[in-house]
Amino acid sequence: MMEYQELADRVKAVRERMAGAAARAGRKPGDILLCAACKAQPGDKVRAAAHTDIDLFGENRAQEMRDNLQAGAYLDVPVHFIGNLQTNKVRQVVGRAAVIHSVDRGRLLDAIAREAAAQGLVQDILIQVNLAGEQSKAGVAPAELRPLLERAAGHEALRVRGLMAIPPQTDTQEEARPYFAMLRDLFEQAISWRLTGQRWDTLSMGMSDSFEAAILEGATLVRVGRHIFGDRPG
Numbered sequence: 703m704m705e706y707q708e709l710a711d712r713v714k715a716v717r718e719r720m721a722g723a724a725a726r727a728g729r730k731p732g733d734i735l736l737c738a739a740c741k742a743q744p745g746d747k748v749r750a751a752a753h754t755d756i757d758l759f760g761e762n763r764a765q766e767m768r769d770n771l772q773a774g775a776y777l778d779v780p781v782h783f784i785g786n787l788q789t790n791k792v793r794q795v796v797g798r799a800a801v802i803h804s805v806d807r808g809r810l811l812d813a814i815a816r817e818a819a820a821q822g823l824v825q826d827i828l829i830q831v832n833l834a835g836e837q838s839k840a841g842v843a844p845a846e847l848r849p850l851l852e853r854a855a856g857h858e859a860l861r862v863r864g865l866m867a868i869p870p871q872t873d874t875q876e877e878a879r880p881y882f883a884m885l886r887d888l889f890e891q892a893i894s895w896r897l898t899g900q901r902w903d904t905l906s907m908g909m910s911d912s913f914e915a916a917i918l919e920g921a922t923l924v925r926v927g928r929h930i931f932g933d934r935p936g
């Protein structure tokens with residue numbers, strides 16, 4: 703299968719760059735998960751990617767995730783939800799996505815908790831932070847992180863695993879580093895608050911054009927789309 707080999711080679715190249723960045727940072731490559739961001743990719747390409755050396759898939763749209771799940775396209779690879787989530791789509795995502803990365807407001811948090819409780823499970827989530835106050839982007843303002851975590855701590859059906867961010871676009875990876883450092887600092891601060899206790903182990907940051915800088919600043923999960931799948935269709 704031609705498509706498989708090409709995807710496998712691209713994933714291998716990303717893995718090598720991840721390992722290089724990890725080595726520069728004195729970190730173990732195995733401590734950083736590779737999430738294949740597969741938005742808008744056809745199901746057969748997703749299925750081919752499931753055979754490559756990725757750790758998980760990241761989906762942006764509830765409908766695409768449902769279609770791919772129904773088609774069995776992920777095989778046994780876990781899927782995380784990384785896109786903006788509307789409250790009315792929560793039911794389609796809770797219990798299907800292993801982790802929801804994009805929780806950024808109280809009402810969404812409450813809706814996820816309610817659905818998780820109804821399904822009798824504990825949903826793993828990350829809080830998405832808007833590092834630079836960009837109007838066009840989702841995410842909670844850094845100053846609002848603590849109240850949001852206090853609210854999350856009140857829900858037994860939620861387990862906060864860490865933070866996620868999509869920093870402003872920069873021309874070079876070097877320019878992105880201060881944003882990643884800012885998220886790592888917030889992550890460490892939030893751990894010290896000991897609000898949600900359990901298992902803070904995930905710092906989700908870095909995409910195709912910035913994953914090495916993110917790894918240098920402590921990312922434990924990078925979300926890579928174009929470097930694996932090529933340019934998005936459509």
Ligand SMILES: *Cc1c(COP(=O)(O)O)cnc(C)c1O
Nearest residue numbers: 739762784909910925926927928
């Ligand atoms: C699309 C997307 C990515 C991957 O972006 P690329 O630039 O294609 O690597 C990562 N995270 C989120 C939330 C995305 O929507």
